[in-house]
Amino acid sequence: MNLNKVFLFGNLTRDPELRQTPNGQAVCTFGIATNRSFNNAAGQKQEQVEFHNIVAWGRQAEVIAQYMKKGSSMLIEGRLQTRSWDDQAGAKHTRTEIVIEEFQFGPRPAGMSGGSTAFTTGGNNPLRQPADGGGGGYNQSAPRDQHEQKAPPEDNTPIIELPGDEQEIDVKDIPF
Numbered sequence: 001m002n003l004n005k006v007f008l009f010g011n012l013t014r015d016p017e018l019r020q021t022p023n024g025q026a027v028c029t030f031g032i033a034t035n036r037s038f039n040n041a042a043g044q045k046q047e048q049v050e051f052h053n054i055v056a057w058g059r060q061a062e063v064i065a066q067y068m069k070k071g072s073s074m075l076i077e078g079r080l081q082t083r084s085w086d087d088q089a090g091a092k093h094t095r096t097e098i099v100i101e102e103f104q105f106g107p108r109p110a111g112m113s114g115g116s117t118a119f120t121t122g123g124n125n126p127l128r129q130p131a132d133g134g135g136g137g138y139n140q141s142a143p144r145d146q147h148e149q150k151a152p153p154e155d156n157t158p159i160i161e162l163p164g165d166e167q168e169i170d171v172k173d174i175p176f
Helices: 058-067
Strands: 006-012 017-020 026-039 045-057 073-086 092-105 159-161 168-170
Touching: 017 058, 026 058, 045 058, 045 073, 058 092
Parallel strands: 045 092
Antiparallel strands: 006 026, 006 073, 017 026, 026 045, 073 092, 159 168
């Protein structure tokens, strides 16, 4: 059995670009930067940044283009896809991209406008978008699971809502 699966958590390097294919299908492209820290042979801390090309289709493309901006953080689950084409001058180009299957918005950086970003546990997370675009989409103004939407603390720390429970847990209180 073969496996082509990618998980990334990073920040958008540019605003998402939403286009339509000739048959009307929405497609969104953007970049994400991820970094890793390590110690080199001399014991000095080093940081390495990788840049990834991301593609989303359908309802996912529309939601991402509507709510995400350069600098926003995002968790992506997808697959690698390499495509090639010839430009008008006849030069061959190749590009490896990550096609989104599912995603989740990260916490909003301080100073970004917009509504609260609450993360819910359980199988009906409106921020987690399945590949078929189902799940009802992301709607910042609609209440979820019969709970009123709660604003995040002033420091923009996301709130985790537990289903069937009115208790809120601050992300800073989680030990991992």
